[in-house]
Amino acid sequence: MSEAVDHPYRERRGVLRGLWASRKGRGLIYQVLLFSVLLLLILILVSNAFYNMEQRGLKAGFGFLNRTAGFGIVQSLVSYEETSTYGRAFVVALLNTILVASIGVVLATMLGFVIGVMRLSPNWMIARIATIYVETFRNIPLLLQILFWYVAILKPLPAPIDLFQQGESFFLSFNNRGLVFATPLPQAGFSLVLWALSLAVLASIAWSWYARRRQLQKGDQLPVLWPCLAGIVGLPFAVFLLLGLPLDFVPPVMARFTYEGGSTVVIEFFALLWALVIYTAAFIADIVRAGIQGIPYGQSEAAYSLGLKRTQTLKLVTIPQALRIIIPPLTSQYLNLTKNSSLAAAIAYPDLVSVFAGTALSQTGRAIEIMFMTLSVYLSLSLLTSLAMNIYQRRTQLVER
Amino acid sequence: MVGLGQVFLLWLRENLFFSWRNGVLSVVVGGFLLWIIFLLGDWFFLSATWSGGIEDCRMRQDGACWPFVRVRFSQFVYGFYPSVERWRVNVVMFVFFTGIALLVWERTPWRGKIVLFMLCVFPLASWFLMRGGFFGLADVSTGRWGGFMLTLVLASVGIVTSLPFGILLALGRRAESLPFVKAFCVVFIEFWRGVPVITVLFATAFMLPLFMPASVNFDQLLRAMVGFILFSSAYMAEVVRGGLEGLQRGQYEASDALGMTYWQSRIRVILPQALKIMIPGILLTFIGLFKDTTLVLIIGLLDFLGMIQAGISDPRWGAPNVPFTGYAFAAVVYFCFCYSMSLYARHIEKKFSAGRDRRH
Numbered sequence: 001m002s003e004a005v006d007h008p009y010r011e012r013r014g015v016l017r018g019l020w021a022s023r024k025g026r027g028l029i030y031q032v033l034l035f036s037v038l039l040l041l042i043l044i045l046v047s048n049a050f051y052n053m054e055q056r057g058l059k060a061g062f063g064f065l066n067r068t069a070g071f072g073i074v075q076s077l078v079s080y081e082e083t084s085t086y087g088r089a090f091v092v093a094l095l096n097t098i099l100v101a102s103i104g105v106v107l108a109t110m111l112g113f114v115i116g117v118m119r120l121s122p123n124w125m126i127a128r129i130a131t132i133y134v135e136t137f138r139n140i141p142l143l144l145q146i147l148f149w150y151v152a153i154l155k156p157l158p159a160p161i162d163l164f165q166q167g168e169s170f171f172l173s174f175n176n177r178g179l180v181f182a183t184p185l186p187q188a189g190f191s192l193v194l195w196a197l198s199l200a201v202l203a204s205i206a207w208s209w210y211a212r213r214r215q216l217q218k219g220d221q222l223p224v225l226w227p228c229l230a231g232i233v234g235l236p237f238a239v240f241l242l243l244g245l246p247l248d249f250v251p252p253v254m255a256r257f258t259y260e261g262g263s264t265v266v267i268e269f270f271a272l273l274w275a276l277v278i279y280t281a282a283f284i285a286d287i288v289r290a291g292i293q294g295i296p297y298g299q300s301e302a303a304y305s306l307g308l309k310r311t312q313t314l315k316l317v318t319i320p321q322a323l324r325i326i327i328p329p330l331t332s333q334y335l336n337l338t339k340n341s342s343l344a345a346a347i348a349y350p351d352l353v354s355v356f357a358g359t360a361l362s363q364t365g366r367a368i369e370i371m372f373m374t375l376s377v378y379l380s381l382s383l384l385t386s387l388a389m390n391i392y393q394r395r396t397q398l399v400e401r
Numbered sequence: 402m403v404g405l406g407q408v409f410l411l412w413l414r415e416n417l418f419f420s421w422r423n424g425v426l427s428v429v430v431g432g433f434l435l436w437i438i439f440l441l442g443d444w445f446f447l448s449a450t451w452s453g454g455i456e457d458c459r460m461r462q463d464g465a466c467w468p469f470v471r472v473r474f475s476q477f478v479y480g481f482y483p484s485v486e487r488w489r490v491n492v493v494m495f496v497f498f499t500g501i502a503l504l505v506w507e508r509t510p511w512r513g514k515i516v517l518f519m520l521c522v523f524p525l526a527s528w529f530l531m532r533g534g535f536f537g538l539a540d541v542s543t544g545r546w547g548g549f550m551l552t553l554v555l556a557s558v559g560i561v562t563s564l565p566f567g568i569l570l571a572l573g574r575r576a577e578s579l580p581f582v583k584a585f586c587v588v589f590i591e592f593w594r595g596v597p598v599i600t601v602l603f604a605t606a607f608m609l610p611l612f613m614p615a616s617v618n619f620d621q622l623l624r625a626m627v628g629f630i631l632f633s634s635a636y637m638a639e640v641v642r643g644g645l646e647g648l649q650r651g652q653y654e655a656s657d658a659l660g661m662t663y664w665q666s667r668i669r670v671i672l673p674q675a676l677k678i679m680i681p682g683i684l685l686t687f688i689g690l691f692k693d694t695t696l697v698l699i700i701g702l703l704d705f706l707g708m709i710q711a712g713i714s715d716p717r718w719g720a721p722n723v724p725f726t727g728y729a730f731a732a733v734v735y736f737c738f739c740y741s742m743s744l745y746a747r748h749i750e751k752k753f754s755a756g757r758d759r760r761h
Contacts (some may be wrong), residue, residue, distance in 0.1 A: 139739035382595035
């Protein structure tokens with residue numbers, strides 16, 4: 001009788017011991033353990049969430065996106081009223097994030113490349129200035145920089161009301177409300193100018209393609225940059241002049257405390273953009289420097305002995321090779337810039353976090369849905385980027401010897 | 402014998418005036434730099450207000466307003482920590498900085514034990530000391546913590562807790578034979594690295610109360626800490642992964658061949674070597690974390706920057722030179738900490754690998 005009780009117990013113990021003795025078995029135990037702990041955790045959290053939401057009278061769901069938001073947004077790229085829905089507010093906020101991030105990426109890249117190349121300059125003074133720039137701006141928190149530009153530099157600018165002492169209206173001004181300018185109103189025939197512009201762009205693309213082909217075939221270089229620029233600027237401008245300036249402007253005019261009419265790019269945009277560009281450029285400069293230094297010095301020596309100048313060597317030999325090292329960390333800096341643009345919440349630039357995860361969340365109390373949407377935007381952005389990076393790395397690795 | 406003057410002239414010719422264009426450039430840029438240094442020096446020192454109060458600052462607006470910093474200095478450091486209890490914070494900070502100094506100096510005996518003390522015993526001890534509520538120590542709620550002390554607390558908690566989590570996550574991510582563990586680690590790391598820090602803080606500040614039983618009450622500081630731990634573990638995991646991948650395969654194979662189990666091999670062979678490679682990376686993560694602590698300002702905690710921002714917004718201190726002074730002071734403090742850490746990281750990196758120093 002006692003045997004019958006004892007036996008299965010011993011056997012079970014033996015099975016576990018047997019599992020534990022082999023590496024595979026231990027792995028299985030770890031996995032099962034992690035899985036059950038996670039499952040338990042999720043169950044507890046979800047049941048808590050359901051209970052708490054019931055207590056607060058909240059119902060899960062995205063229905064609130066169709067309700068009227070009831071708050072204003074100081075800057076929107078698409079039409080937005082206080083009577084618009086939360087869904088519309090989400091779109092407006094997302095576009096504001098994309099706006100500041102995309103302009104920031106372009107400017108930070110340009111500034112970063114210039115500073116990075118400056119750091120490698122044979123001129124001691126130039127190299128030193130670039131180093132000071134990088135070390136200073138990299139080691140000061142971004143939020144501090146944003147607040148500095150916003151509170152200490154841009155907010156003390158003159159108010160728009162002060163500008164009216166010179167006259168009843170103005171055409172363009174940069175004041176403590178932002179960049180305020182007369183709104184352009186296209187008149188009849190303006191679409192022809194746009195057509196001319198697109199024609200010039202197409203012609204430029206065709207011309208540079210032809211020039212490239214010719215260089216590959218015959219070896220001589222046709223001028224590309226200046227003719228294309230002249231075409232893209234000149235042709236639409238000529239059409240514009242010929243049609244007799246078909247563009248009207250609605251200037252901002254004095255109102256009781258401020259101004260009416262005109263268009264505004266809010267000052268918070270400039271504070272955020274400026275700080276993001278300065279901060280990110282310091283990181284990009286370091287990446288560019290490391291990338292160029294990663295190319296064997298023999299490449300530069302060979303270019304110099306072929307008679308290329310320093311700028312030509314950089315442009316034609318070093319940087320194209322360095323790009324393979326530069327681009328992966330560069331894209332992660334772009335991603336950082338985009339994520340950092342969420343610091344807009346500190347100065348109330350109406351970006352995704354400030355408007356949607358801030359105002360909309362506190363008005364509706366729908367923390368889970370709103371955080372889910374906000375996090376998925378950033379997450380899908382970074383997943384897409386890392387996917388693109390993996391593809392890029394795979395392709396450049398093939399070129400490697 | 403070449404005189405020192407000649408050497409200097411030679412250096413000038415080789416580094417600043419090696420062509421006429423570079424000569425002009427050097428003069429222009431150098432002049433610009435001197436002008437900036439003069440402007441800053443004048444603003445911060447010569448034309449600055451050093452004593453008195455806000456009235457003196459308003460009288461003399463073309464220079465820094467140092468009374469602002471002097472009057473509020475203790476708030477910048479301790480936040481709203483009661484002044485009679487501040488010795489506790491002083492003790493903690495003294496031990497903290499002494500420990501760091503001992504660790505940086507390479508000939509300190511028992512460095513390993515000091516590391517263990519700083520990572521395991523010290524954080525808990527200092528938490529209880531600053532929190533109080535036992536042995537007759539007055540209870541100081543975390544709501545009164547603030548200023549530089551809060552900055553240090555947040556950054557240290559982030560780094561200390563992220564190390565073990567980061568190591569586990571990195572090991573899990575490299576565990577090819579455990580698909581579920583690996584998938585979990587990848588998702589965890591990529592999720593927290595993929596979203597902005599401020600949304601993590603928002604999420605823990607607003608969502609944590611929803612997911613907790615009603616009886617558990619997390620205060621604001623704890624919620625922020627949970628956020629910091631989550632994303633700093635993910636960042637740390639990537640640093641550790643870099644260290645693990647930097648090791649030669651032979652190390653793994655040799656420890657396997659000796660018949661070591663997985664954990665024996667990791668603890669005795671792999672991690673001691675990998676951790677050494679990782680020190681610069683850990684320091685860089687710490688710098689990032691240190692800078693990111695400023696973000697708690699947005700969810701309403703007053704860290705060092707938050708205290709300065711609160712001081713600047715105080716209408717009693719309304720003068721045009723006050724914001725500039727406050728931000729400059731904050732910038733100098735953050736810069737000193739971050740820059741010295743990055744110098745130390747570079748020093749260690751150089752010690753481990755001789756770098757090339759040829760210019761393009």
